[in-house]
Amino acid sequence: MITVVPVQSSSDWDDFESVYSHVYANDPNGLPDEIIDVGTTLRSPADALAATRRVQAFVALDDHRPVGRVAAIHDLAFTEYTGESLGFFGFYEAVDDHRVAEVLLDAASTWLTEQGLAQMAGPFSPSMFYSAGIVVDPEPKLPLIGMPHNPPHYAAQFEKWGLTGIKDFYSYRFDEPYQMFCSEKFARHKQLYERVSTRSEVTFRTMKYRTLRKDSEIVRELYNTTFKDFWGFSPLSSEEMLSLQKMMLPVLDRRLTILAEYRGKPVGFFMGFPDANQAIARAARFRRRWVRDVATLWYVKGPRRKHLIDGARVDMMLVDSSCPDRSVASQMIVEMWRRIEERGYTRMEGAPILDDSEWMKGSVLARVEMSPYRTYRIYRCELAIR
Template sequence: MITVDRVESTQDWNEFKAVTDLVYQGDPYRLPDEPMDLDRILISPPVAIASIRDIAAFLARENGVVVGRVVAIHDTSFTQYTGESIGFFGFYEAVDDQEVATGLLDAAAAWLVGRGLGAMSGPFGPSMFYSAGIVVDDEPALPLVGMPHNPLYYAAHFEKWGLVGIKDFYSYLFDDPCVIYNRPEYARHMQIFEKVKARSEVTFRSMKYRTVRRDARIVRDLYNKTFVNFWGFSPLSFVELLELLKMMLPVLDRRLTLLAELDGKPVGFLMGIPDVNQAAAKAAHLKSRWLRDLVTLWHVKKPSRTDVIDGVRVDMLFVDPDCPDRAVSSLLIMELSVRMRDLGFTRVEAAPVLDDSPWMKGSVLTRMEQTPHRTYRIYNRDLELPRP
């Protein structure tokens, strides 16, 4: 018999975290630790974040054994900004049993309906800025750092319950970080870039650890100005961005976090994240969490790290739409690719890339006639609100 109950106690949260041990048993690409710090994101988030996002977590049990989990999310800042009656779900994990899936999604939907929300979208973890969607490819692979990894049957769980795919986004893999520019057919393209760079007044600087709060505000302002008309946008708060940066700082290489400036004013941002999952996979056999973290961090920081970590995830490309220099996005990509090459990285994966991204997909990837390496999908279903 399947029962679904709301998470209430510390023991419940411990069982919530342990669901992945059951779901991913036997998965050769599964990493033993959650990609997100659930304590800081869900259980005890900063007050400023908790004040704009209400959640309800649920556990599914079969004969007393936990077999699934889900979180219903009401992002009040999104509701206030967009005026849309949409709730979200995320952190979904479940065994391959449609009865379990239905029970979990029913519980999440009922909670959202109780808050007057007329649709449910997801999965988000807990918002689009952190992690979104599920993998829907048929080729299992080691997950890219910060991107979803899940059993392929999740899509069937969602669709049988009535969720419909509403947005796909992609990752694009290149075996050489300079492949965009050094293919023979793009020699002319590279020459143009070099000429543009020579006459451009745009300069680049790396984010600094000691000024991370100031730089976080700069990135926040650029993000909110750039993506205001994008699908699913709601303003990003300084506190939320700072929390994410704090979680990422141990694995970031500041040389790969680029701010573009024109006349001393920030006009663009691009970040490359060393694919720490490659190092985490090397430490996955260790029993102790702290020892896994220590070994992973050692691989990230050691001088010969590219022996283990040869890849970089390219993320967060955005440019001030009012910037008079229209080549900033291309210059950022070229500058980052040169830095990755000089640091010894030999592969790069750009993700997430939306259909309507004018820089990552429109101005660069489509010119390369590159096909997506992985596809991720976000789902939605309208909910029936009680009649007044």
């Protein structure tokens, strides 16, 4: 018999976390550990972060065996900023059994209704800034670092329950992107870029460890400015931005963090980091978590990194729209491509991307004809009609 219980005790949280390893035990593309840490985001968040969200987690049990989980999230900052009566569900994991999906989504939707909310959307784990959506590609792939990965049955579970896809995001893959830009096909665009960049007063610098808090605040302000009209956006706090920056530090390649300045004023940010999932997959053979963590860092930072990790993910294209120089986005893209080659990566994947984003409107990328490499989807439903 399938039952669902609200997570309250320490043992409940242990069951909640154990669902992940159970669901991905036989997934050839699954990773042994979760990227988004349940402990610091749900179980014991910092006080400043806990004050902005109300959360209730649930576990589905099959004769006392954890077989599914979900978190219902009332993002108070989002509600205050947008005025929308919208709650979220996230951290969803479930075995391939619709009874499990049904009790989990029923529990999440009931709790959000009790909070006075009229709609539910997700998955958000716990927000758009961390992880959103599920993969809906028919062909399974090793997940991209920091992006969702899930069994193929999740979309069917959501849709059968009554959720409808409302927003798609994509990743785009480029093999040797700087060499592509330097090819004969792009000769005219490269000449134009060189003329524009030569006259431009935009300069680039790399984020510094010793000024991480200051640089993090610059990125936060650019993020809040760039995405203020983006669906699902709410302003990011200093604490949350710094927390995520620290989470990424162990795998960060600082040369792939680009801060653009115009006459000394920050006007853009673009970030890339090694596709550490290649290293995590290699370290999965070790049984203990701490050994896997040490091995992963060795693979990412050690002398054999270029032989083990060939790809980088790029994200957070942030541009101050008030900057007089309209070439900032294109300049950052080409600068990133140049640095990716310099650092020895041969593959780049940009995610998450909307078709109408700065990425795809940029003068360089507008000339590249390609289909998305991966597709991610967010779902929503009305709570009042259930």
